[in-house]
Amino acid sequence: MDNQLYIPPEGPPQQSAPQFFDQIGWEKLYEIAWVQYQLFMETPIAHMFPQDEAGLREASEKQAEFLGGVMGGPKIYIEKHGPPRMRARHIPFAINEEARDAWLNCYKQAFQQCDGLGLDAEDQQILMRWLEGFSAWMVNRAN
Numbered sequence: 001m002d003n004q005l006y007i008p009p010e011g012p013p014q015q016s017a018p019q020f021f022d023q024i025g026w027e028k029l030y031e032i033a034w035v036q037y038q039l040f041m042e043t044p045i046a047h048m049f050p051q052d053e054a055g056l057r058e059a060s061e062k063q064a065e066f067l068g069g070v071m072g073g074p075k076i077y078i079e080k081h082g083p084p085r086m087r088a089r090h091i092p093f094a095i096n097e098e099a100r101d102a103w104l105n106c107y108k109q110a111f112q113q114c115d116g117l118g119l120d121a122e123d124q125q126i127l128m129r130w131l132e133g134f135s136a137w138m139v140n141r142a143n
């Protein structure tokens with residue numbers, strides 16, 4: 001993979017996350033993140049993630065805490081780790097469009113397994129669209 005940094009021409013996400021925290025709650029956010037992170041292990045991006053169960057679980061919890069915070073819940077991620085700076089935090093990992101697809105596919109599969117987080121069909125679409133946009137900004141390698 002080319003190691004030169006790539007900046008998506010669309011720039012940072014223009015929309016803040018949908019404020020669904022009160023509808024979803026922590027339990028489902030931790031659950032979906034854990035399901036998604038376990039699914040990563042069957043994909044070409046598996047090598048990017050902790051290979052031990054405790055490490056993988058911890059990484060999944062970070063994601064749940066980040067998402068809960070941006071969706072209007074308590075800002076646990078920021079309290080623990082400081083400013084999100086998500087694109088910057090992802091730069092050490094070579095993320096191209098293929099990696100983004102793998103990430104999104106795992107999220108979609110986890111979303112189905114977790115009954116769409118209990119959201120109605122319209123809100124499910126809103127959340128997926130936001131994640132599609134946000135994940136585009138995590139892409140940092142052209143190929």
Ligand code: HEM
Nearest residue numbers: 048050059062063066081089093095099100103134135138
């Ligand atoms: C586009 C595809 C993406 C890939 C391949 C990817 C990959 C990764 C990797 C490898 C880590 C480090 C895991 C660890 O060892 O702790 C990570 C961290 C993280 N990712 Fe992603 N990610 C992607 C998109 C996203 C998206 C869309 C979100 C949020 C909606 C997200 C949220 C996070 C968070 C909160 C962390 C923890 C950052 C930290 O505090 O170190 N990622 N991601």
